Structures are given as structure tokens and as C-alpha cells.
Amino acid sequence: MQRLNYFQQSSELTKKLMEFGALFQKTTIEAPIRELVEIRASQLYGCAFCVDMHIKMAKIHVERELRLHHVATWRESTLFSPRERAALARTEVLTRLPANGVPDDIFERVRTQYSEKALSDLTFLVGAINTYTWNRLNVAFRMVPGSSDKAFGLDKANLE
Structure with a gap:
């Protein structure tokens, strides 16, 4: 059960986080890879709300369903390109930052798959999903998966 609605309680901060997140649509990291990164980081954090949201976003952007199921097991899957694998490896290491x-x-x-600019953009993306607190907020307040689908246009994913 959801603890509180931080969207309402801290609307100005939430708005700024959403504006920051929107900046990633203008980076060198293509949408399918951004979505894989966001799904994987959210899985690692155990954020059901974010996993649900990012899977729906990926589905809206025509990601293949089987690949979405394989994100959690990307190392064993043959469905990801070397570039996607590099992004997923970077996501994991930055999310679980080793000592x-x-x-x-x-x-x-990662460097063999991305230009310096793209590597920087990718690192900002992974850092953002981990530091701009969406996962932490949604886990802390037990946001209900799917509860904001209509507001974010995720109902268009046609996943039920």
C-alpha cells in the first residue's frame, strides 16, 4: 500500500526531477538503450513502480517483449548487442558500485562501444536513475506499479 504521494507533497521538487529526466532524450544515448538502462537499474533497486513504468515506456517505443523479459538475465541472453551489453554492464557496476x-x-x-561523449552521456544517465532518486522515492513511499499510467501516457502500452 502506498505510504504517501510525493508528487503532491513535493510537487516543485518532483517537477524539477522530471525536467532533469527529460534532458536525457536529447543525449547521444538512443531511446532503446536508455530504456534498458532504466529498467535494469530499477530492477537492481527493487523498485516495482519504476520497473513497471520503464517496461511500459519501452513497449510503447516498440521494444520486443522477449527482450524486456531478458533484461534481468542479459548476460546469458543472446538478444542484446555488444553496445547494449556494455550499457547494461555499466549500469550494474555503477548501481552496485564496488568498493x-x-x-x-x-x-x-564500454569504451569500445561508445564515443567519449556517449560514454559521458551514458554515465550521466546511469547516475541520474540512481541519484535523482526516482527509485529511492518510489521504494520509500511504496508507489503502486501502474498507479500513474494515465498521467504518464503509459496506458498506451496496452499491458495489463
Whole structure:
């Protein structure tokens, strides 16, 4: 059960977070990869609201359903390109930040798939999903998955 509606209680802060999030649509990271990153980070945080929302967004943007099911097991799946795998590896290492930082092998794998600008944009994206607190807010207040579908236009995903 939802604890409180932070959208209403802190509407100005929520609005600013949404504006910040919208900036990622203008980066070098293409929408399908952005969505995979957001889904994976949300899975790692255990944020049902965000997983639900990002899967619906990906579905609206014509992501294949089987790939959505495979995000959690991307290492074993054959459905992801080297570029997508690099983004997912970067997402995991930055979300679960190891005590010794990002290992060189992961950095090099990502660097072979992305320009310096794109690598910077990708890192900002992963950092944003982890630091601009959507996952933390939604977990803290137990946001109900699907409760904002109409407001975000996610009802168009036709997933029930």
C-alpha cells in the first residue's frame, strides 16, 4: 500500500526531477538503450513502480517483449548487442558500485562501444536513475506499479 504521494507533497521538487529526466532524450544515448538502462537499474533497486513504468515506456517505443523479459538475465541472453551489453554492464557496476570503483575491464568494454561523449552521456544517465532518486522515492513511499499510467501516457502500452 502506498505510504504517501510525493508528487503532491513535493510537487516543485518532483517537477524539477522530471525536467532533469527529460534532458536525457536529447543525449547521444538512443531511446532503446536508455530504456534498458532504466529498467535494469530499477530492477537492481527493487523498485516495482519504476520497473513497471520503464517496461511500459519501452513497449510503447516498440521494444520486443522477449527482450524486456531478458533484461534481468542479459548476460546469458543472446538478444542484446555488444553496445547494449556494455550499457547494461555499466549500469550494474555503477548501481552496485564496488568498493574499489569501476573495474578497468568494464570501462574498456564500454569504451569500445561508445564515443567519449556517449560514454559521458551514458554515465550521466546511469547516475541520474540512481541519484535523482526516482527509485529511492518510489521504494520509500511504496508507489503502486501502474498507479500513474494515465498521467504518464503509459496506458498506451496496452499491458495489463
